Amino acid sequence: MDSLKELDARHKKFVAERNWQKHQSPKNLxxxxxxxxxxxxxxxxxxxxxxxxxxxxxxKEAVAEELADCLIYLTRIAGELGIDLVAAAHKKCESNExxxxxEEFQDGDRRPHEYKDNY
Amino acid sequence: MDSLKELDARHKKFVAERNWQKHQSPKNLxxxxxxxxxxxxxxxxxxxxxxxxxxxxxxKEAVAEELADCLIYLTRIAGELGIDLVAAAHKKCESNExxxxxEEFQDGDRRPHEYKDNY
Amino acid sequence: MDSLKELDARHKKFVAERNWQKHQSPKNLxxxxxxxxxxxxxxxxxxxxxxxxxxxxxxKEAVAEELADCLIYLTRIAGELGIDLVAAAHKKCESNExxxxxEEFQDGDRRPHEYKDNY
Amino acid sequence: MDSLKELDARHKKFVAERNWQKHQSPKNLxxxxxxxxxxxxxxxxxxxxxxxxxxxxxxKEAVAEELADCLIYLTRIAGELGIDLVAAAHKKCESNExxxxxEEFQDGDRRPHEYKDNY
Numbered sequence: 474m475d476s477l478k479e480l481d482a483r484h485k486k487f488v489a490e491r492n493w494q495k496h497q498s499p500k501n502l503x504x505x506x507x508x509x510x511x512x513x514x515x516x517x518x519x520x521x522x523x524x525x526x527x528x529x530x531x532x533k534e535a536v537a538e539e540l541a542d543c544l545i546y547l548t549r550i551a552g553e554l555g556i557d558l559v560a561a562a563h564k565k566c567e568s569n570e571x572x573x574x575x576e577e578f579q580d581g582d583r584r585p586h587e588y589k590d591n592y
Numbered sequence: 593m594d595s596l597k598e599l600d601a602r603h604k605k606f607v608a609e610r611n612w613q614k615h616q617s618p619k620n621l622x623x624x625x626x627x628x629x630x631x632x633x634x635x636x637x638x639x640x641x642x643x644x645x646x647x648x649x650x651x652k653e654a655v656a657e658e659l660a661d662c663l664i665y666l667t668r669i670a671g672e673l674g675i676d677l678v679a680a681a682h683k684k685c686e687s688n689e690x691x692x693x694x695e696e697f698q699d700g701d702r703r704p705h706e707y708k709d710n711y
Numbered sequence: 712m713d714s715l716k717e718l719d720a721r722h723k724k725f726v727a728e729r730n731w732q733k734h735q736s737p738k739n740l741x742x743x744x745x746x747x748x749x750x751x752x753x754x755x756x757x758x759x760x761x762x763x764x765x766x767x768x769x770x771k772e773a774v775a776e777e778l779a780d781c782l783i784y785l786t787r788i789a790g791e792l793g794i795d796l797v798a799a800a801h802k803k804c805e806s807n808e809x810x811x812x813x814e815e816f817q818d819g820d821r822r823p824h825e826y827k828d829n830y
Numbered sequence: 831m832d833s834l835k836e837l838d839a840r841h842k843k844f845v846a847e848r849n850w851q852k853h854q855s856p857k858n859l860x861x862x863x864x865x866x867x868x869x870x871x872x873x874x875x876x877x878x879x880x881x882x883x884x885x886x887x888x889x890k891e892a893v894a895e896e897l898a899d900c901l902i903y904l905t906r907i908a909g910e911l912g913i914d915l916v917a918a919a920h921k922k923c924e925s926n927e928x929x930x931x932x933e934e935f936q937d938g939d940r941r942p943h944e945y946k947d948n949y
Contacts, residue, residue: 475595476678483685491697493704496757500636500644503629504756504857506662507864510622510629511749513669517619518742519734519941522878525619528673537675541684543625543666544677547659550632554647556656558663559595565660566602578610584876585612615876619742623875626745630868637861638822638853641759703757713833714916721923729935731942738874738882744900748860748867751907755857763857766911775913779922781863781904782915785897788870792885794894796901797833803898804840816848823850 477558481548488549502550509542596677600667607668621669628661715796719786726787740788747780834915838905845906859907866899 488494516536517525528536551558573588607613635655636644647655670677692707726732754774755763766774789796811826845851873893874882885893908915930945 477595480678480681480685483682487685487689490694491692492701493697496703498641498644499647500639500641500861501756503633503636503644504752504861504864507629507633507861508749508753508756510626511746511752514622514626514742514749515746517622518739518746519943520619522617522619525617525622526672528618533673533675536673537670537680538684540666540670540675540677541680543662544681545684547662547666551656551659553645554652554655556652556659558659559599561656561660562599562663563602565657565664566599566606570606573610575609578612582611584615586876620875623738623742623745623871626742627868627872627875630865630871633861633868634865637858637865638824705757715833718916718919718923721920725923725927728932729930730939731935734941736879736882737885738877738879741871741874741882745867745871748864752860752864755860758857760855760857763855763860764910766856771911771913774911775908775918776922778904778908778913778915779918781900782919783922785900785904789894789897791883792890792893794890794897796897797837799894799898800837800901801840803895803902804837804844808844811848813847816850820849822853 475559477544477548480545481552484545484549485552497549497553499550499553502546502553506543506546506550509539509546513539513543594678596663596667599664600671603664603668604671616668616672618669618672621665621672625662625665625669628658628665632658632662713797715782715786718783719790722783722787723790735787735791737788737791740784740791744781744784744788747777747784751777751781832916834901834905837902838909841902841906842909854906854910856907856910859903859910863900863903863907866896866903870896870900 488497513536516528516532516539520528548558550556551561573585577583577588607616632655635647635651635658639647667677669675670680692704696702696707726735751774754766754770754777758766786796788794789799811823815821815826845854870893873885873889873896877885905915907913908918930942934940934945
């Protein structure tokens with residue numbers, strides 16, 4: 474069974490057993506996702522670029538927990554809306570691969586926002 | 593192969609081919625995740641609870657695309673930090689299952705924030 | 712003295728006295744704002760529309776504190792970038808007033824996202 | 831008249847004239863704030879620390895616009911809840927000034943999250 478479907482099934486059961494299903498509207502779940510992302514951000518806001526690769530120990534565990542919360546809510550939103558998350562991600566990858574042709578980024582040091590009409 | 597690991601490998605290759613790897617610090621990726629979540633929120637902010645379950649057509653496709661972006665960045669952050677996202681999510685589920693005992697939520701209509709010391 | 716300028720001066724002094732100025736890049740401050748907004752969201756995520764108007768007591772105080780944090784970081788970002796926040800807000804109001812003509816919203820119940828090309 | 835109260839009055843009138851008042855629940859407004867913060871983040875996500883101080887031209891104008899949107903929604907949330915935003919911010923400053931004593935940050939290079947029990 475796909476790992477994300479299994480995760481969503483587990484969390485859905487968790488919710489159902491506590492009578493929380495009626496609160497799991499996509500609107501509410503999107504807010505819950507936002508809250509978890511906010512907690513994730515707080516671990517990185519004062520770190521330098523280099524430090525952000527070196528989180529370890531208790532901080533790394535805390536970050537893993539926030540990432541976990543994000544993934545749970547992300548799969549729940551997709552679950553409530555009947556969206557296949559992994560398929561959508563591959564579709565998006567394909568679109569990105571076309572939008573940013575490899576050959577345009579071989580010289581210099583151009584980031585996505587420096588290409589075409591993006592600021 | 594696990595669907596998330598496959599997705600991360602694909603996006604990592606996409607990044608490497610465009611010389612963007614140096615910009616993929618966890619700090620930057622966390623910001624990129626935040627931006628995508630913001631776009632997701634915009635689709636739901638003026639909707640009622642009921643309407644949020646009924647997104648369809650072009651809006652549903654746009655939502656799927658934002659969810660996809662979120663998943664891509666989430667897996668990238670985990671990838672850069674060497675965190676097993678699905679394992680972390682199951683660990684978090686286990687913790688939540690203990691934190692909110694089923695029997696405490698059989699009567700009435702208590703939401704997570706109404707339990708114990710949470711507001 | 713304008714209340715926002717006074718607030719920014721106070722927080723800037725707070726930062727300088729603790730040798731944190733070098734960490735107050737707009738990039739970091741934007742992340743800090745995001746974190747505070749995430750905390751704000753957490754107070755509202757499981758509330759119904761109606762309940763969200765009725766926050767009171769300790770929860771209202773906690774919400775006021777999050778709003779305060781958001782305002783502090785918002786003024787700090789503007790301060791670091793030399794942007795006049797209130798002037799920018801009035802300019803945006805003017806733009807919005809033109810973008811959504813009053814007469815287009817007198818009948819029915821059309822929200823911003825239901826007007827023109829927005830979803 | 832205080833600049834923030836004036837701004838809130840203007841935006842409240844804008845909303846009332848378009849029959850949007852019923853949609854301006856604190857819950858929805860918090861989501862709208864989140865969306866604007868997400869747009870703000872997108873301008874900074876791939877920038878280095880130094881570059882983030884140097885935004886100029888069209889990008890600076892776009893950033894000013896996002897900051898403006900954030901301020902508008904922040905004042906609207908406070909307005910709907912009857913919270914005095916500036917008073918709350920000064921209260922928070924006072925609390926922060928006590929929480930991080932100046933003398934603790936004179937040596938070395940300690941950031942907020944490196945003090946006491948914070949990660």
